[in-house]
Amino acid sequence: MQPAVINIFEKAAKKAGRILIRDFGEVENLQIQSKSIGDFVTNADIKVEKSIIETLKYYYPDYSYITEESGTIKGDENTIIIDPIDGTSNFIHGIPHVSLVIAKMTANEITDGIIYNPILNEFFWASKGQGAWCNNRRLRVSNRKILSDCLIGTGLPFGDGIYKDYLLEIDEILKVSAGIRRLGSAGLDLAYVASGKLDGFWEKDLNLWDISTGILLVTEAGGKISKLNGNKWTTKDRDILASNNYLHNDLVGKLSLQ
Ligand code: IPD
Ligand code: CA
Ligand code: CA
Numbered sequence: 001m002q003p004a005v006i007n008i009f010e011k012a013a014k015k016a017g018r019i020l021i022r023d024f025g026e027v028e029n030l031q032i033q034s035k036s037i038g039d040f041v042t043n044a045d046i047k048v049e050k051s052i053i054e055t056l057k058y059y060y061p062d063y064s065y066i067t068e069e070s071g072t073i074k075g076d077e078n079t080i081i082i083d084p085i086d087g088t089s090n091f092i093h094g095i096p097h098v099s100l101v102i103a104k105m106t107a108n109e110i111t112d113g114i115i116y117n118p119i120l121n122e123f124f125w126a127s128k129g130q131g132a133w134c135n136n137r138r139l140r141v142s143n144r145k146i147l148s149d150c151l152i153g154t155g156l157p158f159g160d161g162i163y164k165d166y167l168l169e170i171d172e173i174l175k176v177s178a179g180i181r182r183l184g185s186a187g188l189d190l191a192y193v194a195s196g197k198l199d200g201f202w203e204k205d206l207n208l209w210d211i212s213t214g215i216l217l218v219t220e221a222g223g224k225i226s227k228l229n230g231n232k233w234t235t236k237d238r239d240i241l242a243s244n245n246y247l248h249n250d251l252v253g254k255l256s257l258q
Pocket of ligand 3: 045068083084085086087088
């Protein structure tokens with residue numbers, strides 16, 4: 001049974017999801033601004049986030065909020081983390097791989113979260129100790145053991161900051177795996193690792209709102225999360241490696257070369 005907090009997140013996400021669906025049908029009319037090279041925000045991001053905050057504030061008026069578009073709202077030790085549209089570039093281009101991400105963090109630990117793709121009507125949720133789920137189906141990471149059978153997801157950086165390191169990492173993974181996917185929503189990528197669709201995923205320089213729910217989905221689906229060098233991942237870290245347990249050490253070996 002879904003915990004109460006997930007029911008409330010679902011209510012907020014499904015209400016805001018209707019705004020996203022409406023705007024997705026009219027992408028040609030979107031107002032788009034560029035935050036930096038390749039990093040866009042649309043009026044849909046702003047409207048969706050406003051709607052999520054409005055619903056959640058009714059139930060959790062005293063909590064703290066960390067949001068991508070409205071910044072931080074200071075409150076008590078419970079924190080809600082929001083990415084209104086994860087996959088804005090996909091959204092702008094009419095590609096239906098987008099999601100709303102809402103998570104709850106207490107004492108620097110993600111305890112509950114949802115990822116919702118309103119266009120494909122996929123509702124993922126996880127709560128600590130209660131498993132990972134999508135539309136009432138329990139999720140398990142894949143059980144592929146050999147990298148040459150595996151599809152590995154990643155994200156590519158905007159601009160040229162860490163681009164060269166990425167080329168080396170891509171080279172290492174492409175040589176030994178069944179292929180790489182760059183799907184464009186880090187949250188959904190992690191949900192796909194939890195679902196056993198992708199066998200692993202790595203990306204650097206992410207924000208907590210991109211991956212908050214995703215890390216809980218993966219661990220609750222029996223997978224493993226770490227930094228790229230295999231060290232423990234904490235909510236302060238921006239680089240992430242996720243996979244099933246069989247592959248994790250092999251992936252660390254390939255990705256911790258620098
Ligand atoms: C982005 C997506 C993308 C990842 C970027 C994120 P946004 O989030 O998750 O897959 O590669 O690093 O910034 O900007 O669409 O919310
Ligand atoms: Ca994001
Ligand atoms: Ca976003």
